[in-house]
Amino acid sequence: TPMSTGVDPVPADRVNIVGKIIGDAAQLRQVMHAPSIVLEQG
Secondary structure, three states, X not given: OOOOOOOOOOOOOOOOOXXXXXXXXXXXXXXXXXXXXXXXXX
């Protein structure tokens, strides 16, 4: 992010954490340019 200067990302503003990825987060790269995605609890 633009506010990051070190290894860990730092958000530019406050954020609300809405979940946690369990498994391979690299799969999200496949939808990176999609206009929207839906995450469902499984």
